[in-house]
Amino acid sequence: MATLHTVNKSPFEKRSLDCCIRHANPGSAILLIEDGVYGALKDTAVSDKVSGALDGRKVYVLGPDLHARGMSDDRVIDGVEVVDYAAFVDLVTEHDRVQAWL
Amino acid sequence: MKLAVLVNEGPYQHQAADSALQFTKAALEKGHEIFRVFFYHDGVHNGTRLGVPPQDDRNVTQQWSELAEKHNLDLVVCVAAAQRRGILDASEAKRHGKDADNIAPGFRISGLGQLIEAGIQAERLVVFGD
Numbered sequence: 001m002a003t004l005h006t007v008n009k010s011p012f013e014k015r016s017l018d019c020c021i022r023h024a025n026p027g028s029a030i031l032l033i034e035d036g037v038y039g040a041l042k043d044t045a046v047s048d049k050v051s052g053a054l055d056g057r058k059v060y061v062l063g064p065d066l067h068a069r070g071m072s073d074d075r076v077i078d079g080v081e082v083v084d085y086a087a088f089v090d091l092v093t094e095h096d097r098v099q100a101w102l
Numbered sequence: 103m104k105l106a107v108l109v110n111e112g113p114y115q116h117q118a119a120d121s122a123l124q125f126t127k128a129a130l131e132k133g134h135e136i137f138r139v140f141f142y143h144d145g146v147h148n149g150t151r152l153g154v155p156p157q158d159d160r161n162v163t164q165q166w167s168e169l170a171e172k173h174n175l176d177l178v179v180c181v182a183a184a185q186r187r188g189i190l191d192a193s194e195a196k197r198h199g200k201d202a203d204n205i206a207p208g209f210r211i212s213g214l215g216q217l218i219e220a221g222i223q224a225e226r227l228v229v230f231g232d
Contacts, residue, residue: 085128
């Protein structure tokens, strides 16, 4: 009974990523979209927290939103997977439910 | 798989309307069924046919309308949210004594029960919003 969590706000603007990580059970997945992609970057104030979330969970970042903000894949935390919209659809169908942290 | 989409944000506000549109397109391309797209709160602004974005900008409403026509999508605008924000179809305009309607092609106005039904009938409900 795995959940896909989506986070669409920057962790430097809202607490939604923090809330999401606290609630996301082992085996669940977190997908960072829109301004949420800032949470996927290396060497920020929240990088350690996101790296920690990778223990038992999968973390994904939506590539088109990352690239639209001028960032390349090599700036993403090791272990965080860059995906496209087709893979976003697959993540939705592969998980039992989707929880949007708006 | 049967999917439903909920859009809670208007176009050109942040990115939720664009994300919902791109997700819906990707799901259709993969052969999934979109049971319904429900527009709630400021999301109802996606359904006005009177928007005129600059020529070099995307027309979100038109993209929804074209997608609906191509794939026979059910685009439903919440009636209570729509009335508050001035989104009317012909019958709602007549009922409230207004001189015009502005619902975009492919959209229809209905109640919140349509969202509940989408949540029950679809295997996944994906929410986009502010």
